[in-house]
Amino acid sequence: MIAELGHMALIMALAMAVLQSVFPLAGAHQAAPIWMAVAKPAARAQFFFLMIAITCLALSFVNNDFSVVYVAKNSNSALPLYYRIAAVWGAHEGSMLLWAFILGLWTVAVTVFSRGLSEEMGARVLGVMGLISIGIQLFILLTSNPFERIAPAPPDGNDMNPLLQDFGMTIHPPMLYMGYVGLSVAFSFAIAALLGGTLDSAWARWSRPWTLVAWVFLTFGITLGSWWAYYELGWGGWWFWDPVENASFMPWLVATALLHSLAVTEKRGAFKAWTVLLALFAFSLSLLGTFLVRSGVLTSVHAFASDPTRGLFILVFLGVIVGGSLLLYALRAPGIRDNARYRFFSKENLLLLNNILLVTAAASILLGTLYPLLLDALGLGKISVGPPYFTAVFAPLMAPIFLLAGVAPMVPWRQGEFVALARRLRYFFDGSLLLGWGLVWLWLDEDDYATMAGLSMAFWLAATMLFSLYSRIRLRSSWLEGLRSQSPSVYGMTFAHLGVAAFLVGVVLSNHYSQEKTVRLAPGESVSLGHYAFKFEGVSEVTGPNYQAKEGSFRVYRGDGEVAQLKPQKRFYRVQGNTMTEAAIDPGLFRDLYVALGEPLDQGAWSVRVYYKPFIRWIWLGGLLMMAGGLVSVSDRRYRLLARPAVHREGVPVGALTKES
Amino acid sequence: MRYLIPFLVFVTMVVFLAIGLTLDPREVPSPFIGKPAPRFSLPQVAETGKTFGNEELQGQVSLLNVWASWCVSCRQEHPVLMQLARQNLVPIYGLNYKDERAAALGWLKQFGDPYRTSAFDADGKVGIEWGVYGVPETFVIDKQGVIRYKQTGPVTEEVLQKKLLPLIRELEQEKTSS
Numbered sequence: 001m002i003a004e005l006g007h008m009a010l011i012m013a014l015a016m017a018v019l020q021s022v023f024p025l026a027g028a029h030q031a032a033p034i035w036m037a038v039a040k041p042a043a044r045a046q047f048f049f050l051m052i053a054i055t056c057l058a059l060s061f062v063n064n065d066f067s068v069v070y071v072a073k074n075s076n077s078a079l080p081l082y083y084r085i086a087a088v089w090g091a092h093e094g095s096m097l098l099w100a101f102i103l104g105l106w107t108v109a110v111t112v113f114s115r116g117l118s119e120e121m122g123a124r125v126l127g128v129m130g131l132i133s134i135g136i137q138l139f140i141l142l143t144s145n146p147f148e149r150i151a152p153a154p155p156d157g158n159d160m161n162p163l164l165q166d167f168g169m170t171i172h173p174p175m176l177y178m179g180y181v182g183l184s185v186a187f188s189f190a191i192a193a194l195l196g197g198t199l200d201s202a203w204a205r206w207s208r209p210w211t212l213v214a215w216v217f218l219t220f221g222i223t224l225g226s227w228w229a230y231y232e233l234g235w236g237g238w239w240f241w242d243p244v245e246n247a248s249f250m251p252w253l254v255a256t257a258l259l260h261s262l263a264v265t266e267k268r269g270a271f272k273a274w275t276v277l278l279a280l281f282a283f284s285l286s287l288l289g290t291f292l293v294r295s296g297v298l299t300s301v302h303a304f305a306s307d308p309t310r311g312l313f314i315l316v317f318l319g320v321i322v323g324g325s326l327l328l329y330a331l332r333a334p335g336i337r338d339n340a341r342y343r344f345f346s347k348e349n350l351l352l353l354n355n356i357l358l359v360t361a362a363a364s365i366l367l368g369t370l371y372p373l374l375l376d377a378l379g380l381g382k383i384s385v386g387p388p389y390f391t392a393v394f395a396p397l398m399a400p401i402f403l404l405a406g407v408a409p410m411v412p413w414r415q416g417e418f419v420a421l422a423r424r425l426r427y428f429f430d431g432s433l434l435l436g437w438g439l440v441w442l443w444l445d446e447d448d449y450a451t452m453a454g455l456s457m458a459f460w461l462a463a464t465m466l467f468s469l470y471s472r473i474r475l476r477s478s479w480l481e482g483l484r485s486q487s488p489s490v491y492g493m494t495f496a497h498l499g500v501a502a503f504l505v506g507v508v509l510s511n512h513y514s515q516e517k518t519v520r521l522a523p524g525e526s527v528s529l530g531h532y533a534f535k536f537e538g539v540s541e542v543t544g545p546n547y548q549a550k551e552g553s554f555r556v557y558r559g560d561g562e563v564a565q566l567k568p569q570k571r572f573y574r575v576q577g578n579t580m581t582e583a584a585i586d587p588g589l590f591r592d593l594y595v596a597l598g599e600p601l602d603q604g605a606w607s608v609r610v611y612y613k614p615f616i617r618w619i620w621l622g623g624l625l626m627m628a629g630g631l632v633s634v635s636d637r638r639y640r641l642l643a644r645p646a647v648h649r650e651g652v653p654v655g656a657l658t659k660e661s
Numbered sequence: 662m663r664y665l666i667p668f669l670v671f672v673t674m675v676v677f678l679a680i681g682l683t684l685d686p687r688e689v690p691s692p693f694i695g696k697p698a699p700r701f702s703l704p705q706v707a708e709t710g711k712t713f714g715n716e717e718l719q720g721q722v723s724l725l726n727v728w729a730s731w732c733v734s735c736r737q738e739h740p741v742l743m744q745l746a747r748q749n750l751v752p753i754y755g756l757n758y759k760d761e762r763a764a765a766l767g768w769l770k771q772f773g774d775p776y777r778t779s780a781f782d783a784d785g786k787v788g789i790e791w792g793v794y795g796v797p798e799t800f801v802i803d804k805q806g807v808i809r810y811k812q813t814g815p816v817t818e819e820v821l822q823k824k825l826l827p828l829i830r831e832l833e834q835e836k837t838s839s
Contacts, residue, residue, distance in 0.1 A: 073733045150736065152771075158733045277667060284671075291678070311682045319675050326668035333664040370677070377680035575731060577759040577785065 006056025179218025247289030496629025503622025
């Protein structure tokens with residue numbers, strides 16, 4: 001009964017989505033206020049029904065209703081309750097429902113926070129979001145219905161994929177989807193502005209907070225995913241250039257470019273056509289990511305069920321939404337006029353350069369991801385493109401971005417003084433080069449130029465960011481006054497760029513100075529790695545709710561002092577018959593110690609893998625700092641002021657309202 | 662004109678993606694295709710005393726379907742296999758993978774048994790030798806006992822009509838030479 005209710009609710013949501021797009025879009029075209037007024041109630045009703053649908057699916061999991069195919073395939077009565085709820089998005093059908101639900105959530109957010117928008121603009125934005133909802137909900141209903149029943153019902157379920165039975169899994173997909181789907185708001189604003197011909201700085205100011213929030217979620221989602229892969233997959237890596245990871249990273253790069261470009265469009269009225277294109281690209285890449293993951297055209301460790309009908313549906317959907325928007329862009333963009341003037345050396349152009357580099361990076365990842373498919377389609381054989389390609393292409397593209405990020409904040413709009421700035425920053429440049437080189441030469445490997453370059457860039461970025469903050473503060477009478485007078489945007493930018501520097505430190509140091517050993521250890525034996533000695537004390541049996549585990553016990557010593565006790569597990573999940581490796585990690589700001597059990601050998605001995613990973617936490621710390629920067633920026637009062645005119649407008653006749661905007 | 666470039670690039674990409682949809686990237690990884698089926702000899706599910714092994718697969722085109730009572734997708738493909746068994750076009754053998762005997766027998770009793778025989782691979786060792794990485798999987802084996810095709814995931818009506826049956830007919834035409 002509950003599953004049928006969910007199914008019905010989903011159909012109702014689709015009906016609401018149709019109302020939400022047809023009437024407002026037609027109304028905006030015909031200037032019919034009554035039609036446009038359908039947008040908000042329809043959007044809210046749509047969300048209401050989506051909420052019922054996803055709650056019904058969650059209840060089916062909670063109640064162990066194995067007559068629902070999706071529940072039977074992805075849950076088990078022995079699965080703990082919180083995983084049964086997370087299992088809602090543990091596989092294809094439910095994760096698509098989550099996608100639709102989150103789109104509904106963003107749509108409702110737009111209805112709540114967009115009171116200052118002109119009526120046409122609001123109607124168009126919601127209308128376009130409605131179109132996306134229609135596509136995704138049709139997709140669920142026609143090809144991936146999570147409410148499908150099976151008769152007779154199996155006595156128990158197939159259990160959730162053990163890889164996903166983890167805290168990271170419970171929040172990684174919702175966060176990532178919040179980011180992916182959130183980019184649809186900037187997309188819809190761009191389409192609405194193209195349709196209405198109102199591509200101005202007000203449009204950019206509107207798009208900025210939405211893009212920022214989506215970017216914050218995307219950053220958090222990717223960071224979580226990387227952290228999860230690190231401790232759960234047991235390979236000790238943090239990024240694998242897997243197609244699915246790339247699918248989330250490409251929109252992130254383009255969204256980052258969009259954030260910078262929106263700043264230029266808002267403040268200076270420049271790059272309008274380019275900014276719009278980026279807004280279209282960012283969400284298009286999210287959709288493309290969905291296609292790549294769901295259709296099975298690429299092989300990936302995230303292998304979801306591949307199904308050609310699903311692939312075809314998403315491809316058509318992608319073609320309509322992305323193709324349509326790019327065609328609209330081709331029609332409207334020639335009429336867009338930029339009215340800003342700026343010199344060659346100016347913040348405008350430096351940000352443009354940053355954009356070009358970020359988009360090129362995204363394009364090269366896209367090429368690498370699709371290359372195997374291109375060759376296969378042309379009949380040139382099957383190949384796979386791996387990390388060597390990506391690192392070779394990506395590092396040289398990113399290096400100038402790091403350098404640029406240190407300079408651009410100090411260059412004024414319109415016109416900068418290159419010589420004066422070069423003179424001011426020369427010491428920073430030399431200093432960071434010397435520091436990076438010196439540190440590596442003194443303590444690490446004197447020939448390691450990659451690490452020297454990486455560290456120098458991180459120092460450069462951190463130093464110039466702090467210096468630029470200092471130069472702003474110095475203009476005021478006192479420190480406190482100076483600190484208080486800076487806008488949240490300035491702090492946000494500083495945090496985010498410091499995050500990039502921290503990330504860079506983590507990447508270069510953990511890449512070049514990690515150590516690992518795979519050894520055979522009998523109880524009582526130890527293995528030494530760097531300054532640490534790992535003593536193996538033996539293995540005991542542990543019983544979990546739906547698994548049996550062998551738990552190893554290790555004591556880690558540095559010199560004579562005990563540093564940590566680590567208990568890695570080898571779990572056997574009874575229902576699916578899978579064995580999972582649960583690594584044990586002693587985390588630290590400057591190093592992680594990581595132990596994973598391999599295979600049991602004779603006489604109580606095990607093959608054991610131990611890792612020493614310096615500074616690896618800085619990678620995720622950097623991600624969190626970037627995210628914090630985004631959050632601080634969103635709190636900028638400029639964005640909240642926008643809602644205020646709406647308060648005054650209440651009760652004003654409709655005619656007056658349109659003139660005002 | 663230059664504003665049309667993004668659109669044109671996108672159209673090109675969609676064409677390639679559409680071609681990509683018709684190809685299956687998973688067809689490559691199985692290194693067993695074109696190789697003789699790995700040797701095995703296992704007790705049967707129904708009769709513990711009897712064994713089942715490669716000899717039974719010689720001299721005829723056959724399907725080997727990997728299944729388990731705990732596998733929900735197997736339940737989905739089951740009606741297709743039952744129908745195929747009734748049509749008697751090709752013998753279907755089962756490899757009961759990481760299962761318990763009582764559960765497996767109960768399953769066959771409840772839903773019907775499309776298999777000539779099912780081998781009982783309790784610890785999954787034979788499955789590993791055959792390169793099984795998920796249940797269900799279905800192997801098409803020719804008269805020489807060589808694996809010619811592997812279906813990963815459930816056999817749907819569509820897979821049966823478009824892939825398996827044409828291949829089986831083709832293999833039936835091949836001469837037995839040994």
